[in-house]
Amino acid sequence: MKMNITRFAPTSYLHAFLLLAAIFCTASSAAQVSLDFVPSIVNLEVGETTRVAIEVSGVSSPGLSAFQVSLATNPALVAVSDPNSGFTDQVTPFSPLGTDPLCTTVRGSGSCEDPPWLLIESGRNAVNAVATEDPASGNTLVMTGTTGSAAPVTGSGAVVYVEITALAAGATSVDIIESVLADGSTVPSEITHNRANLTVNVGVILDGDSDGIADSMDNCLTVANATQLDTDNDSIGNACDPDVDNNCAVNFIDYIQYRDNFLTSGPLNTDNNGDNVTNFLDIIVFSNYFLSAPGPSGLPNACSSFETSG
Numbered sequence: 504m505k506m507n508i509t510r511f512a513p514t515s516y517l518h519a520f521l522l523l524a525a526i527f528c529t530a531s532s533a534a535q536v537s538l539d540f541v542p543s544i545v546n547l548e549v550g551e552t553t554r555v556a557i558e559v560s561g562v563s564s565p566g567l568s569a570f571q572v573s574l575a576t577n578p579a580l581v582a583v584s585d586p587n588s589g590f591t592d593q594v595t596p597f598s599p600l601g602t603d604p605l606c607t608t609v610r611g612s613g614s615c616e617d618p619p620w621l622l623i624e625s626g627r628n629a630v631n632a633v634a635t636e637d638p639a640s641g642n643t644l645v646m647t648g649t650t651g652s653a654a655p656v657t658g659s660g661a662v663v664y665v666e667i668t669a670l671a672a673g674a675t676s677v678d679i680i681e682s683v684l685a686d687g688s689t690v691p692s693e694i695t696h697n698r699a700n701l702t703v704n705v706g707v708i709l710d711g712d713s714d715g716i717a718d719s720m721d722n723c724l725t726v727a728n729a730t731q732l733d734t735d736n737d738s739i740g741n742a743c744d745p746d747v748d749n750n751c752a753v754n755f756i757d758y759i760q761y762r763d764n765f766l767t768s769g770p771l772n773t774d775n776n777g778d779n780v781t782n783f784l785d786i787i788v789f790s791n792y793f794l795s796a797p798g799p800s801g802l803p804n805a806c807s808s809f810e811t812s813g
Contacts, residue, residue: 536561536694538682540701544715547669547705554586557663565687566655569648570662573681578641580675581703586666596634597645599664621660626653655687672706674717721801732777738804739797745789746797747772751806753792761789
C-alpha cells in the first residue's frame with residue numbers, strides 16, 4: 504500500500520493525531536502497558552549505524568488502533584532516521600517490515616531480521632502514516648493509524664523501527680518525549696502507559712563495572728547494577744548506597760534502619776540488591792561500607808566530595 508508522508512507544522516502534530524483517532528475522552532484502564540526501546544542500551548563507534556525497535560507491551564482489549572511517538576536526542580552525537588527511507592512510496596515509514604517480501608530490498612541485504620509489526624498483526628491495514636525528521640534539532644515524530652474489519656491488535660510487539668547513527672563520541676540518549684496510544688474503542692480512548700528511553704554510548708566509553716552503563720551515567724561505578732535502582736533518588740544506586748539517612752556516611756544510625764527493616768518486603772532504601780526484601784545479602788552490603796561513604800557514583804550527587812573510587 505502506498506503511504507503518503509505528510510508534513511505538519513510543529514504545533515499541529517497532536518491535533519493531527521486527534522483527528523486521526525477521533526476524540527480521546529477517557530483514558531483506558533489497561534494496567535502495566537509500557538513503551539520501551541529494544542535493546543535499551545546501544546554501544547556504537549563513530550560512523551556506525553544500528554536499528555532499534557520501540558515495542559509496546561501489555562495491550563489488552565479493545566486493542567491498539569493507532570499511535571504517535573515523538574523522539575528527541577542530541578543532534579551533535581546521534582542521528583535518528585527512518586530505516587525505510589527511499590521506499591516510503593511502498594512501505595510505511597519507521598515500520599518494522601517483518602516477513603514483508605520487500606524487507607530484504609529495503610534493508611539492502613540478503614536477509615531481514617526485522618521483528619513483525621504489531622500494529623497490523625491482527626490483519627488491519629496501516630493508514631495515514633506521518634513521519635517528520637529534523638536533524639538540526641534532533642527531533643523525530645512517527646504516527647500511524649489502522650483500519651479494517653479485524654479487531655485491533657492486543658499483546659506485545661514492535662510498533663516503531665528507528666535507525667541510530669553515531670556522529671561523535673560521547674554518552675547520550677534518545678528520549679520518548681511524547682507518546683499517544685489509541686485503543687480500538689468506537690470512540691478511541693488513550694491507553695495509559697509507561698515509557699523508557701534509549702541509552703546510546705558512542706566511542707570509547709568507560710564502563711568500569713561492565714554493567715552496560717557508561718561510567719558518566721552510572722550511579723554505581725564499582726558495583727555492576729544494570730537496573731540502576733535508586734530508591735531514594737539521590738543519584739547513588741541502591742547497590743552502593745547503604746547510607747539510609749543520606750548524611751554521606753554509613754554508620755550505626757543506618758544500621759538501626761537495616762535492623763528495623765530486616766525481612767521486610769517492599770521498595771526500601773535498605774534493599775541494596777533489588778530483590779524487594781531486606782535480608783542478609785543487604786546486611787553484607789552494609790558491612791562492606793560501614794564507616795565509609797556511599798558510592799562512588801558517576802552522576803552528580805550530594806556525597807561526591809566524600810566518595811572514593813574503590
